[in-house]
Amino acid sequence: MAAEKPLRIDIALLHYPVVNRCCEIIGSAVTNLDLHDLARAGRTYGIDTCWIVTPYEDQQELAGQIVRHWTDGHGGTVNPDRKEALSLLAIRADLAMVLAEATAKWGEQPLVLATCARPRENTLGYEKVRGLIRQDRPLLLLFGTAWGLAPEVLxxxxxxxPPLRGQGDFNHLSVRSAVAIILDRLLGLR
Amino acid sequence: MAAEKPLRIDIALLHYPVVNRCCEIIGSAVTNLDLHDLARAGRTYGIDTCWIVTPYEDQQELAGQIVRHWTDGHGGTVNPDRKEALSLLAIRADLAMVLAEATAKWGEQPLVLATCARPRENTLGYEKVRGLIRQDRPLLLLFGTAWGLAPEVLxxxxxxxPPLRGQGDFNHLSVRSAVAIILDRLLGLR
Structure with a gap:
């Protein structure tokens, strides 16, 4: 799986609709380090676009300011690697916009895969998805902030x-960690 | 590699001595989300202790306050999973103290493995280390903040x-992402 031609894989980090610990639908706040960590992992593993999804205009503005500091502002001058990474970020209001833009970009609808810390029906294993990537199937991987993606998204x-499993039943990883591990499982060079 | 008996693996996050982008030796500041992400990944993958290493007393105090908020304070009441994770954290002044305590705890000196984004001589591959873990060899994995572990540590x-590789040559992952990926490579249930 050498990077001879660009991969057609996007990831999206959803801040709404997600659930809180009581399984209620909420909108979460954008976290600065999520933007950095997703962009850096995305750039390392050949992701085309990291979509940051929030319907709140003040959060879109905040995220945009952070991104521009590194892509157009002083941050990128001081740290060009960070500029290269954060150039992957694109802020959108909802998943429908992301899906429409990804479909237009690839010329076909991507296979949309959710991630979830709880077991679900209709799973597709990591090796199977690695195989689809080899066949150049465009993919959109969805990650949820807070306690995860809302049922309506799933x-x-x-x-x-499948949920990530380490040793035992505890699997309360941060979304930053989950993104990194899943990209490595699907795209890492072993 | 079922978790029948506890693993004997620790990780240590060094804030000194590490290097900056000019390869000069520096001490870095403790980052709140590093503590959370390492503890959560550590707990998920069966790590015994996550050592947070900084020689600066004010930084030790800050890190201690954060940890205690979740282990003894209000945070742990609200979110018991986070309490369980952050209980893995132990703050120490230097690597020598960590090594001495880990050796006393296991009854033998752990194999000390560094992580580095650049290729090094004397590497031990991920599959090889998975094998050592199966043989119950105690391990201490070292991670560096900033631009990585100082030459004297390495x-x-x-x-x-070996360095983590995705697609191509860009591998500027956050230390949070690197910890998550490496624990999954060594200890993840596939």
């Missing part, structure tokens, strides 16, 4: 990746 | 894990 995807 | 370890 219900609308093509499939879900 | 010179003193038993071996170094």
């Amino acid at each position: 219900a609308g995807v093509d499939a879900t990746l | 010179a003193g370890v038993d071996a170094t894990l």
